[in-house]
Amino acid sequence: MLHFGTDGVRGVALDELTTELVSDLGRAIARVLQPAAIVVGRDTRQSGPTIEAALIQGITAEGVPVHALGVAPTPAVAFVAERHDWVGVVVTASHNPWQDNGIKVFAAGGTKLTDAQQIEVEREWHAMTSVQSAAPKATVHDSQDLLQAYIDHRVSIVGADRLQGMAVVLDCANGAMSSVAPAVFRAVGADVVVMNDSPSGTNINAECGAASPSGLSSAVRAALQVDVGIAFDGDGDRLIAVDDRGTIVDGDRLIALAATDLADRGLLRNRAVAVTVMTNMGFHKAMDTHEIDVVITPVGDRNILLALEEQDLVLGGEQSGHIVHRAHATTGDGLLAALLLAEFVHRTKRPLSQHADDIMVSYPQVLINVKTTEQVFAPADQFAHEIADAQHVLGKDGRVLVRASGTEPLVRVMVEASSIDLAQQVAAELAAAVIRVCGGDIQVGSL
Template structure:
């Protein structure tokens, strides 16, 4: 039986794979596992019930899934604070802010509208480690003694959820954004109300696109996975910068005044240099993943900043940051984590910080992005191969070694097996596009031949 939890909670086609019954069962199991901490026991000792924050993005299916999750929690003796439609990082912040025992976010992030997902945050607003997710999954098949009478939970609206988050974001800003014209693309998602409010309160002039969610248009041709409309809007309105969120606003990508994309690696480079200048970059270290561009590592070295690289996934970036006390990390995809202010990637905070750096320095985004040179990067997904044989295949290892010798210090090679599919991902970076393309396709051919099913 395959694991229910994926890399970012439980996801699937709403009402087909992610059903109301599954949501109810997950909620009841989470109530068992996530209320065993001393904080929950202290509440019980005082005659109070455990508390969970529940939130969602605007997908139409989020309404019935929220109802099922809330019912599962309340039937298990947990009081529910329903925060409504807010970003994922807002839900995580609120769990920590009010001292809730845990939180539940109902979202499928950048996936299309028919999909949905359920992810959990532990006490403090942190993502769950694999072993805790496994305990929740196991608890779903175990009989539970359900509370009755006055021991069942209550469901209440979290009336000031958005206001708390807005004040938190404004408090994290180092300076105001006056004089900067920003086009905001909210992906018709969870940031559609709060992001324009915060940017306006911080002094920016804003133009909005992708901020009219109807339950079915989330991520549809807009947001951080579809940047063409944002680039066009920046050019049309003569804006200084475009900021794109995804459906649940845990990531941020940008375009400069010419419409050129500024990705997560470039954003991290800009913000790492800013934090170091202000003495806020802990241990002069940035945490990225193995997929981050070689240009990032080179640029940071030039500024006396060490780059640590983790497995792909913001949860692994977070784990490394938390373990070693680092303050900035993220992914090329735009998941950026500021551990002084957030327990997960926060797309609005990232966008605010980027615009604040423009306002502070008086530089354009294009000028700031010159801090790093992006190496051409080619990624090929080789399908229909045995990913389990990748690590031990001598032919593949020899090919990798040969290409690494050829590229020298001017490039790199990375092979990664998919965690769920018969796929090996071949990534090559080189000093020029032609070399990167040639090496990537040649190596993909070797993988295809050696590991064919």
């Protein structure tokens, strides 16, 4: 049986994530959350229409009407849910390959589910039987027109034609942003070149987008003059940028730039920003220089959003490019973050490369995934002695993070150090210690 992870449910489409399971999950969502309606969207995976149909079948069997957006970015579904006080559900596996699919759920109003809501939905889901509810099926509305309201709102944040003369390259990952992002950037006046905007059902995230921005980097380098390059992931809730030189600008730098800009303009509420434990040490040093407080959370945008709510903050995000501008949205939105970044570069009349170079110095970071023979639940405690020894070797210019995956038997070892060689050495030693005790081996491609 599948379980909710840090951002919904995921599995191999139509194999692990079967239509029966999805239909039951739809019923569970409707029963537990009891919304007036549910808005549903999906990304561009081949399995999307089939899984969407099963989801809608389950929801309507419980008597809850559905507003179907069709292909739509995750933040667009959250936006519609916020505007109409509906529950939102997205059929997507985010940055995963096309063979996977998943379900993301937003509570009424477009916010992430609370822990209590998620637990209750999962409990109801796992207790489901094949007996359908006796309630009559509710109406399914073709609501693709609601997507335009999201587009119009994002344009209004920057202003129509405000970015005239700005050259932008968009890598849409052959995903849900393929038509939306180019339309928005053109509406704000940018000169737009688009790549990877032809979804086939099997090319989403395939060597493109935020998970593989090297193609975008090459395209920017090859162009005569580009101000900003933006790579989205498959469902559009995160981004990675490329500067005018073709250099990749990750989430840490993008958040640092946004935080200092908002602070300079008196818009960074409580002069603080929320980031996860994975955020580079260089970010923390930069925020200290600018006298901006940093709230640190566990990995996952749900934890970022919780920190924003509890601390009354307007900005947070992850190194991977999930960035939440809470003054404008209820969740991470790659398009919104891209627009605000482009507006910042245009307004300041300085190249993104200069901003990115000046804002922080990143420490070399090495991440090794150890695939263990069985699930490990508290590796930081289990390997406390080895971690302490590693931290002693690194000194004040390095740090160690050892954590377990919440969804599979993986131990993630992350080391930052003053040099890449030292980071690799210490990370390899910690990974070897995990393998000695827990078995398994290093996952291919994790170095």
